[in-house]
Amino acid sequence: MKVVINASTVRIGGGLQATHSFLSECRVLSGNTFHVFLSAKMSALIDRSLYPGNFMFYDIKASSASMQGRRQLRRELSALERRIRPDVVFTIFGPPYWRPQARHICGFAKAQYLYKDSPFFKIITLKQSLLLKLKERFHISSFKNDCDVLVVETEDVQKLLMQRLPGKPVHTVSNTCHQVFDDESKWSYAVRLPASDAFTLLTVSAYYIHKNLSIIPAVIEYLVKQYPGFAFRFVLTFNAQQLPGVTAMHLPYLHFTGKVDIADCPALYRQADAMFLPTLLECFSVSYAEAMKMDRMVLTSDLSFARNICRDAALYFDPLSPQSIGDTIYKAATDAQLKEQLLHNGRQRLHQFLSAKERAAAYLKIIEECHETGHEGSFYIQEKINING
Secondary structure, eight states: OEEEEEETTOOSTHHHHHHHHHHHHHHHHOOSEEEEEEOHHHHTTOOGGGSOTTEEEEEOOSOTTSHHHHHHHHHHHHHHHHHHOOSEEEESSSOOSOOOSSEEEEEOOOGGGTOTTOTHHHHSOHHHHHHHHHHHHHHHHHHHHHOSEEEESSHHHHHHHHHHSTTOOEEEOOOOOOGGGGOGGGOOOOOOOOOOOSEEEEEOSOOOGGGTGGGHHHHHHHHHHHSTTOOEEEEESSOGGGSTTOOTTTGGGEEEOOSOOGGGHHHHHHTOSEEEEOOSOOSOOHHHHHHHHTTOEEEEEOSHHHHHHHTTSSEEEOTTOHHHHHHHHHHHHHOHHHHHHHHHHHHHHHTTSOOHHHHHHHHHHHHHHHHHHOOOSOEEOOSSSOTTO
């Protein structure tokens, strides 16, 4: 079977990591012929010398970042498809901005179009809200008209998406840690945190509005006032200039590593006490699974998507309340029994996620079944118990 893996729209964030993980596993999981369309960002991550002869790579010049770029992208991809004549196209993360002739499977990870009750919509400006509505209309149209089958990462998202796009087949394959977390020989120790006895809260993320990281300065102020003498620090994987509201008062409690590679992450988690994520919107943040994998506490927002993934393996707070966040951090740092219970629950919850190999096999099963049977309908592809089990 000839399969196009379309990663031309993967340019930022966790999509890069998930795509790299999937492609790496495809090297050994299948005898299909893979034609892989790569964005410039994705191409920079791929060592093509590691891939066997059944992989062909194509650097896609056009970018999906603008209207003109998307028109060029459609022309470029269509020209390649006519030459390749694939059996199935799998766009790892959409919207694809392109309707191939072959049967088209597409990943969906646009939480902002499903979780309409999120407090995210309370913190954005009117201009941002209007722009988001325009994008939503265009993106949802692409998912509806350009895709035959959709793939999501939790059953909660699947249920909401089926309501949004009735009649569209939607499959569920959980997100998971990159396979580098399973092989300590591949870990990098290049990112070393300054030695400290402070309770260390790690956030592995670029600076996005929906991650709600702008609340950190207010949390610092609350902790300093409410718990004098409590030693803590936030470790953030972006640059200091990106975090608004930071003054000289906040700097002793902040450490900015700048952008990190996936190989840096396991050792970075080892240097932290807890993963901190005050996010307002997610389909599935892989940081949850990574923290559990590295036996670290999860402190995150008390919102449905987070509870859907973490269950009893996290400590939850009101993400818009510095007091709630600060009290939760102090409790996590000072309650040893609670810490042990959370870590135990995290180890148990981790067993319910797929491995990187199982996730890739699940994607390939959807691809093969869609090609062989033309299956229409929603079902779950999960080698272990499902994410809500």
